[in-house]
Amino acid sequence: MVLLSAAAGLVSVLYAVLAFRRRGQTPLALPLALIIAGVAEWSLAQALSLATTTELARAFNYAVFPGVAAVVIGHFWYATVSSGRRPPRFALLLVHPVLLLIAIATDPWTHVFYRSVESAADYGLVVHPGPAYWLHTVYSYSLLAAGVVLVIRAMRRAVRAQRRLYLYFLAGGFAPVLGNLVTIFADVDAQRFDLTPMLFLVTALVWWWAERTGMNAERVPVAYKQVIAAIGDAVMVLDPGGRFLDVNPAATDLLATVDPAGGGAVVGRQWKDVAGPYFAGLLADTRQCTVTGPLGNVYDLRVARMRDKAESTAGTVVVVRDITELERLRAELTDHAVRDGLTGVFNRRHLTTVLDAQVQRATAAGEPLAVVLIDVDHFKSVNDRYGHAVGDQVLIDLARGLAGAARRTDTVARYGGEEFVVIMPGTDARAAADFAEQWRRRCAAACTYTPQGPLQVTFSAGVAQLPAGSRHEDLLRLADEALYEAKRAGRNRIVMADQRLSAVR
Numbered sequence: 138m139v140l141l142s143a144a145a146g147l148v149s150v151l152y153a154v155l156a157f158r159r160r161g162q163t164p165l166a167l168p169l170a171l172i173i174a175g176v177a178e179w180s181l182a183q184a185l186s187l188a189t190t191t192e193l194a195r196a197f198n199y200a201v202f203p204g205v206a207a208v209v210i211g212h213f214w215y216a217t218v219s220s221g222r223r224p225p226r227f228a229l230l231l232v233h234p235v236l237l238l239i240a241i242a243t244d245p246w247t248h249v250f251y252r253s254v255e256s257a258a259d260y261g262l263v264v265h266p267g268p269a270y271w272l273h274t275v276y277s278y279s280l281l282a283a284g285v286v287l288v289i290r291a292m293r294r295a296v297r298a299q300r301r302l303y304l305y306f307l308a309g310g311f312a313p314v315l316g317n318l319v320t321i322f323a324d325v326d327a328q329r330f331d332l333t334p335m336l337f338l339v340t341a342l343v344w345w346w347a348e349r350t351g352m353n354a355e356r357v358p359v360a361y362k363q364v365i366a367a368i369g370d371a372v373m374v375l376d377p378g379g380r381f382l383d384v385n386p387a388a389t390d391l392l393a394t395v396d397p398a399g400g401g402a403v404v405g406r407q408w409k410d411v412a413g414p415y416f417a418g419l420l421a422d423t424r425q426c427t428v429t430g431p432l433g434n435v436y437d438l439r440v441a442r443m444r445d446k447a448e449s450t451a452g453t454v455v456v457v458r459d460i461t462e463l464e465r466l467r468a469e470l471t472d473h474a475v476r477d478g479l480t481g482v483f484n485r486r487h488l489t490t491v492l493d494a495q496v497q498r499a500t501a502a503g504e505p506l507a508v509v510l511i512d513v514d515h516f517k518s519v520n521d522r523y524g525h526a527v528g529d530q531v532l533i534d535l536a537r538g539l540a541g542a543a544r545r546t547d548t549v550a551r552y553g554g555e556e557f558v559v560i561m562p563g564t565d566a567r568a569a570a571d572f573a574e575q576w577r578r579r580c581a582a583a584c585t586y587t588p589q590g591p592l593q594v595t596f597s598a599g600v601a602q603l604p605a606g607s608r609h610e611d612l613l614r615l616a617d618e619a620l621y622e623a624k625r626a627g628r629n630r631i632v633m634a635d636q637r638l639s640a641v642r
Contacts, residue, residue, distance in 0.1 A: 143184040149177035152341070164224070168214035173341050175207025186262070194262055195254050199241045202273070206234040209277045216284030219306060220291035221451055233276055240269040371457040379408040382452065391457060394432060408455075427460070434461045477551040479529060480536035488550035488558055492609040495548075495562050499603055506562055506603040507569035510616035511539070511576075513555040514595045514628040527587045531594055534585055542576055558613070566602035566633045573598045573631045581629065597623040601634035 156170035179201050186197035210230050217225050244250040249269040254262055285307065292303035371388035375381055381403045384392065392403055392411055403411050425439045441454045475487035483491070492508070499506035513519075513535065520528040532555060539549045539557060548560040561569050577596060584591040599619025603612050619634035626632070 140184075143181065147177075147181075149173050149180060153177055156341075164218050165215060168211045168218060169341060170211075172208050172211035172215065175204040175209075175211060176341065177204070178207065179204030198254075198262060198264075199244070199250075202237055202241060203234065205273075205277065206237055209280050210234070213280045213284045216287050216306070219302070220287040222287065233273075233280075237269075237273055240273075244269075369458075371455075373403075373455040373457075375408055375453045375455065377452060379453075381406055381408065381411070388457070391459075427464075434459055435464045436460065477536075480533050480551050482536045482540055482557070483548060483550035485550065485552055488548070488552065488560070489609070491548050491550075492558075492560055492612070495560055496603060496607075496609045496612065499562065500606075504563050505565040506560075506612070507564045507566050507600060508612055508616050509559040509561065509569055509573045509598050509600050510552065510613070510620045511535075511557040511559070511573075511596050511598045512620055512624070514597055514624075516555040516594075519592070519594065523587050523589060523592060527585065527592065531585050531592070534583065535580060535594075535596070538579055538583065539576060542572075542579065558616075566600050569602070570600045570631050570633050573600055577629070577631060595629040597628045598631045599623055599634060600631060 153170050153173035153176075156166055156173055159166040160170070182197050182200035182204060186194045186201065189197060210233075213230070214225055217223075240247075240250045244267075249267050250273075251270065252265040252267045254264045288303050288306050292300050369387055371391040372385045373381060373388045373392075374383040384403060389403075424441075425437070428436050428438055437458045437460045439456045441456070443451045443454060475483055477484045495506055498504075513531065516528065516531070519531060532551075536549070536551065536557065539559060543549050543559055544561075546562055550558050550560075552558045559573075561572070564572075577598065581593065581595045584593055586592070597620060599616045599622070601612055601615035601619055604615075615634040619632040623630050623632040
């Protein structure tokens with residue numbers, strides 16, 4: 138028994154050092170190191186008490202209790218941190234150890250801890266506990282019970298992976314408590330070999346294993362009320378280190394498309410290992426963003442940081458919604474808002490917005506800007522003779538021709554009725570007139586088929602270049618004046634506003 142207790146003490150010393158060295162990696166390292174250090178002191182003092190003579194045995198028996206106090210404090214500290222609460226005030230926790238040391242140090246004279254101590258040939262010492270001993274015992278078990286209550290309350294609101302951690306905590310702490318109760322009450326006066334420190338060492342090993350295998354590398358108290366399995370959005374709960382704690386079915390399906398090899402089994406894995414290049418870098422500062430997935434789907438991703446009572450990050454909730462169809466409809470509605478319903482080219486409202494922006498840009502850059510104002514010749518006669526359906530088709534065909542012939546930087550818009558405007562940035566009036574002439578020839582050569590036979594139409598156009606210091610209204614007015622001259626000169630021609638010359642090309 139002496140060798141077993143001494144071996145447990147030496148192992149605990151080594152283990153306490155290892156746990157202490159991890160204090161910068163997890164807030165659970167320090168309380169765990171304190172527990173193991175207490176176990177080491179408890180075990181070594183017990184081994185020396187069993188191996189020495191009566192007087193020394195009594196001294197070493199007293200030396201057991203500071204280790205007991207360290208284990209109790211460490212247990213409560215560990216439970217408090219694990220449940221997501223602020224670490225306990227050490228000044229208050231030290232009241233018990235200080236009073237315990239005073240009671241032990243003065244016990245040979247006051248007998249408040251042990252009323253008497255006697256030697257026994259078969260099992261070492263026979264002691265008669267005093268009031269201080271029972272106060273120490275009641276306080277220790279009260280503190281242990283308080284820690285258990287904190288863990289149980291945290292477990293009730295925790296996610297799946299976190300509940301498993303708390304179950305390990307409770308299971309690991311059950312054996313030493315049971316062993317200590319047996320030691321105390323089986324024969325209260327006999328100070329036999331106590332298995333409790335070795336059982337606490339086993340407890341610490343269980344907790345260490347749970348932490349190192351990914352159960353809880355940080356404080357991770359996570360409220361589960363927001364994680365609803367029935368909702369369609371993908372909900373993922375991660376610890377502060379980016380490890381998955383829980384996912385709902387929608388998240389499982391989503392992650393299976395991102396990480397087919399994982400099959401959706403992600404609890405315990407790192408976000409960066411599962412999310413892939415599309416999502417991996419989005420946790421740092423992102424609160425909400427839109428991202429395109431590997432299959433082209435568009436997702437709305439929201440990141441919510443959870444805080445514990447100490448205002449530290451307790452974890453992260455990531456909510457992802459597939460908005461592919463919504464984005465398609467939004468783009469379609471946006472496009473419809475700026476498009477002419479009949480011809481499909483831009484409408485007058487969008488024309489005004491674009492032209493105003495282009496005027497400002499051209500003025501600032503000192504670059505030319507031209508517009509071509511087009512009007513279908515004798516369009517009223519087309520409607521009167523062939524009907525409005527044919528008239529509409531003429532406009533549609535002309536709009537398609539203009540949109541197909543315009544450059545990528547140009548903007549084609551329906552100005553109203555049978556009039557169209559083409560905005561041509563970076564182009565002077567002469568170049569714009571040359572382009573317009575090409576469009577005019579194509580239009581004159583094209584046919585629209587009607588019940589009365591093929592129909593050919595022509596158009597007239599006015600071309601204007603932005604004068605220095607002018608507004609977009611001035612540019613359109615100049616183009617309109619040029620268009621009026623083209624009509625007055627016989628139609629089917631292009632006229633530049635700056636020259637007022639008609640020309641049938």
